[in-house]
Amino acid sequence: MQLRSNLPPGELDKKWDKHRFEMKLVNPANKRKYNVIVVGTGLAGASAAATLAELGYNVSAFCYQDSPRRAHSIAAQGGINAAKNYQNDGDSVFRLFYDTVKGGDFRAREANVYRLAQVSVNIIDQCVAQGIPFAREYGGTLANRSFGGALVSRTFYARGQTGQQLLLGAYQALERQVGMGQVRMFARHEMLELVLIDGIARGVVTRDMVTGKIESWAADAVVLATGGYGNVFYLATYAKGCNTTAIWRAYKKGAAFGNPCFTQIHPTCIPVHGDYQSKLTLMSESLRNDGRIWVPKQQGDARPPHQIPEHERDYYLERKYPSYGNLAPRDIASRAAKQACDEGRGVGPAGLGVYLDFGDAIARLGEGAIREKYGNLFDMYERITDENPYRVPMRIFPASHYTMGGLWVDYNLMSTIPGLHVIGEANFSDHGANRLGASALMQGLADGYFILPYTIGHYLASARLETLDTDHAEFKRAEAEVDGRVNKLLGVKGKRTVDSFHRELGRIMWDHCGMARNRRGLEAALQKIPALREEYWSDLSVPGESASLNQSLERAGRVADFLELAELMCRDALEREESCGGHFREEHQTEEGEALRNDAAFCHVAAWEYAGPDKRPVRHQEPLQFENVTLTQRSYK
Amino acid sequence: MRGAAGTMKLTLHVWRQKGPHEAGRFVSYQAPEISPDMSFLEMLDVVNEALTTRGEEPIAFDYDCREGICGMCGMVINGIPHGPRRATTACQLHMRSFKDGDAITIEPWRAAAFPVLKDLVVDRSALDRVIAAGGFVSVATGSAPDGNAIPIPKENAELSMDAAACIGCGACVAACPNASAMLFTAAKISHLGLLPQGQPEREARVLKMVAEMDAARFGSCTNHGECEAACPKEISLGFIARMNRDYLKATLASGRRAARAGDGSAG
Numbered sequence: 037m038q039l040r041s042n043l044p045p046g047e048l049d050k051k052w053d054k055h056r057f058e059m060k061l062v063n064p065a066n067k068r069k070y071n072v073i074v075v076g077t078g079l080a081g082a083s084a085a086a087t088l089a090e091l092g093y094n095v096s097a098f099c100y101q102d103s104p105r106r107a108h109s110i111a112a113q114g115g116i117n118a119a120k121n122y123q124n125d126g127d128s129v130f131r132l133f134y135d136t137v138k139g140g141d142f143r144a145r146e147a148n149v150y151r152l153a154q155v156s157v158n159i160i161d162q163c164v165a166q167g168i169p170f171a172r173e174y175g176g177t178l179a180n181r182s183f184g185g186a187l188v189s190r191t192f193y194a195r196g197q198t199g200q201q202l203l204l205g206a207y208q209a210l211e212r213q214v215g216m217g218q219v220r221m222f223a224r225h226e227m228l229e230l231v232l233i234d235g236i237a238r239g240v241v242t243r244d245m246v247t248g249k250i251e252s253w254a255a256d257a258v259v260l261a262t263g264g265y266g267n268v269f270y271l272a273t274y275a276k277g278c279n280t281t282a283i284w285r286a287y288k289k290g291a292a293f294g295n296p297c298f299t300q301i302h303p304t305c306i307p308v309h310g311d312y313q314s315k316l317t318l319m320s321e322s323l324r325n326d327g328r329i330w331v332p333k334q335q336g337d338a339r340p341p342h343q344i345p346e347h348e349r350d351y352y353l354e355r356k357y358p359s360y361g362n363l364a365p366r367d368i369a370s371r372a373a374k375q376a377c378d379e380g381r382g383v384g385p386a387g388l389g390v391y392l393d394f395g396d397a398i399a400r401l402g403e404g405a406i407r408e409k410y411g412n413l414f415d416m417y418e419r420i421t422d423e424n425p426y427r428v429p430m431r432i433f434p435a436s437h438y439t440m441g442g443l444w445v446d447y448n449l450m451s452t453i454p455g456l457h458v459i460g461e462a463n464f465s466d467h468g469a470n471r472l473g474a475s476a477l478m479q480g481l482a483d484g485y486f487i488l489p490y491t492i493g494h495y496l497a498s499a500r501l502e503t504l505d506t507d508h509a510e511f512k513r514a515e516a517e518v519d520g521r522v523n524k525l526l527g528v529k530g531k532r533t534v535d536s537f538h539r540e541l542g543r544i545m546w547d548h549c550g551m552a553r554n555r556r557g558l559e560a561a562l563q564k565i566p567a568l569r570e571e572y573w574s575d576l577s578v579p580g581e582s583a584s585l586n587q588s589l590e591r592a593g594r595v596a597d598f599l600e601l602a603e604l605m606c607r608d609a610l611e612r613e614e615s616c617g618g619h620f621r622e623e624h625q626t627e628e629g630e631a632l633r634n635d636a637a638f639c640h641v642a643a644w645e646y647a648g649p650d651k652r653p654v655r656h657q658e659p660l661q662f663e664n665v666t667l668t669q670r671s672y673k
Numbered sequence: 674m675r676g677a678a679g680t681m682k683l684t685l686h687v688w689r690q691k692g693p694h695e696a697g698r699f700v701s702y703q704a705p706e707i708s709p710d711m712s713f714l715e716m717l718d719v720v721n722e723a724l725t726t727r728g729e730e731p732i733a734f735d736y737d738c739r740e741g742i743c744g745m746c747g748m749v750i751n752g753i754p755h756g757p758r759r760a761t762t763a764c765q766l767h768m769r770s771f772k773d774g775d776a777i778t779i780e781p782w783r784a785a786a787f788p789v790l791k792d793l794v795v796d797r798s799a800l801d802r803v804i805a806a807g808g809f810v811s812v813a814t815g816s817a818p819d820g821n822a823i824p825i826p827k828e829n830a831e832l833s834m835d836a837a838a839c840i841g842c843g844a845c846v847a848a849c850p851n852a853s854a855m856l857f858t859a860a861k862i863s864h865l866g867l868l869p870q871g872q873p874e875r876e877a878r879v880l881k882m883v884a885e886m887d888a889a890r891f892g893s894c895t896n897h898g899e900c901e902a903a904c905p906k907e908i909s910l911g912f913i914a915r916m917n918r919d920y921l922k923a924t925l926a927s928g929r930r931a932a933r934a935g936d937g938s939a940g
Contacts, residue, residue, distance in 0.1 A: 165870055416765070585790055
């Protein structure tokens with residue numbers, strides 16, 4: 037396998053402009069002759085599908101939800117970054133680029149990240165023009181707030197519902213194209229196979245989730261925008277339906293998987309409260325603008341928070357990272373919370389929680405001001421916990437939230453399979469080993485609105501693609517494979533439910549491949565996962581049939597893929613003998629307990645190649661070169 | 674009154690329907706050992722796990738984000754869409770809103786425009802078609818001016834956001850005796866109509882969206898106000914009044930515009 041990143045030569049700030057000029061264009065009159073499949077309709081998928089249709093391509097879009105508007109981008113709360121420098125506080129494209137590269141612990145490509153920072157400004161303009169009701173100042177201009185890992189205010193927001201509003205903007209642009217007949221939208225359709233013809237991505241096989249019908253779709257290019265795989269942990273802030281199936285199918289067809297072990301554990305989620313729990317809920321990072329994080333200084337201090345006097349509290353982020361304080365990046369804040377709980381200073385029923393306290397902010401700004409900024413988040417907290425965060429501090433704990441890893445793509449967002457493009461969280465992305473807050477929305481929309489629409493044209497104009505339809509033998513073969521897998525799941529007829537397996541897998545991953553990892557644990561996980569997989573295929577119970585709406589069957593297919601992906605994640609975590617960003621190997625830390633990178637040996641992307649059912653996958657390396665920033669130990673002190 | 678270790682024992686009467694063309698009926702289930710800290714959907718998960726273990730088909734219901742924002746979940750609980758707690762989706766409703774021994778009736782959204790697909794799952798694609806008819810600003814990617822080029826009074830942006838908060842769950846339709854989608858449609862029309870970006874298409878938008886709403890077999894508004902009471906995002910009934918004003922203005926102006934565009938379809 038060859039990893040060609042196709043980075044354009046030249047100065048960092050000229051690369052994208054130069055590349056845009058050098059890419060081939062498709063004649064406007066010819067665009068309607070090309071068919072493009074987009075799988076997933078979150079920020080990346082909806083914006084790409086809409087924009088490609090505006091350009092004149094024929095687009096078919098698929099999502100597993102009942103409407104494209106429901107993709108989980110909708111749940112992003114806090115905001116979207118852009119280097120507008122509207123606050124006159126020293127922001128610039130280069131500073132956003134630098135913060136993102138540093139935030140990712142120097143494990144992302146410089147050129148990609150710089151391009152991301154460049155187009156960030158266009159995204160805000162586009163979204164405003166679509167009618168996104170961003171927060172405004174009294175003078176009518178756009179408001180900003182601060183987010184973790186930055187010392188400037190560059191985050192644009194719409195109350196605590198920024199993801200919702202941005203997604204609705206993209207969804208509306210998409211529906212406009214649906215109305216015009218330029219996009220065919222297939223909701224409640226799940227992609228279950230990628231189809232390659234002569235080594236080139238030429239279509240997908242889907243299952244209609246209402247009728248169970250297995251169908252093939254041919255195209256000139258396929259775009260996967262199917263999000264991240266953090267539900268491998270079972271308990272996560274993801275929507276319940278988020279899954280790895282689309283990218284895992286592509287991986288097994290030859291697309292390299294980049295940095296699978298790079299997962300983000302978000303520091304501010306509502307703690308687990310019972311065995312029956314189905315998901316974890318995030319409390320936006322924006323709360324750290326005004327909330328102060330603390331635990332008691334004393335171990336096992338069981339007093340209610342208001343009885344613990346000021347001098348007996350440890351505001352550990354402010355203590356350890358005085359310059360960034362409560363706005364330290366996510367990986368660092370999560371690890372610090374874990375450390376406090378490991379020391380026996382955690383709060384709440386199981387001692388797995390820390391306080392996020394608004395007492396000072398309410399005293400300083402008044403309850404009204406806090407309600408205006410975060411009212412909906414406070415309400416949500418109260419609905420879940422039955423506690424009033426205006427009176428008692430919130431209790432929070434880290435949870436799986438985002439995956440920086442994903443399918444490897446080149447500068448053109450194309451995977452190692454020609455014609456297969458991967459955008460948004462589904463690709464291995466621009467976030468390196470840790471994503472900064474408010475950067476996911478930025479990346480999803482950058483890929484969908486402003487990058488893929490150019491690069492896919494270049495691919496289509498350069499490739500020589502034969503006309504074909506779904507009668508081709510490869511489509512029939514793929515359909516038969518999908519059918520076989522579905523029947524296999526229904527045919528196990530064992531005793532255990534899908535969810536019970538998923539929970540068990542999640543527990544293994546959280547314990548051994550979560551916030552802190554070590555060789556012993558990862559090796560243990562690599563024993564446990566195949567054993568669990570074996571049990572899965574011999575004791576799984578999936579009631580019902582294939583030819584109708586069957587949610588157990590849907591989940592069973594997804595968990596089968598998670599059971600394979602989990603092993604690759606652990607393998608990747610084991611091989612990366614360093615700590616960087618969200619990947620913390622206990623063997624590699626500084627005396628102060630901070631992540632210790634090994635740039636000499638690991639300044640590269642690990643891209644894994646599938647080698648066959650019972651073979652070890654092959655680890656390839658794409659070296660990362662840093663010409664514009666100096667590799668340093670990340671310091672937020 | 675709570676049972677062992679603070680748990681509750683409940684009886685559920687759940688609408689079961691195998692497919693879109695089959696007759697449905699209520700089936701009763703026991704739900705023992707329900708913790709008050711469970712969400713309503715987690716309670717159904719527990720019931721479904723038990724059904725699955727017995728080899729029976731679990732109750733089908735839509736869900737996704739489980740944090741009240743995607744709009745995917747929706748069921749009528751004891752006659753109220755999303756259940757008894759105000760401004761709360763079914764996924765955010767917690768069992769502490771019920772008490773030990775309660776009987777709970779669970780049904781799908783009922784509306785001609787929302788055919789039942791299975792059990793509690795309905796087809797809400799009619800709402801997407803209403804948006805596709807005109808719920809957007811026609812601005813192609815790349816053609817936008819600077820974000821701060823047009824200042825927008827904070828008050829207008831806030832009011833627009835109030836309308837934009839709609840999650841498209843369809844509870845308003847389910848609550849309405851006429852199965853009207855006026856609150857849903859009015860929310861989008863108001864969100865865009867309150868912003869300068871939404872002005873150029875304001876008249877065409879309301880005419881097209883209302884026409885599509887009628888075509889999709891949603892009923893008309895007769896001012897019951899049930900929609901506002903059921904809305905998990907507390908979208909105000911005032912937006913319907915706003916839409917009606919826009920519709921009236923647009924109808925009067927449509928002859929003029931149709932003549933100018935040489936197109937009679939806008940009316």
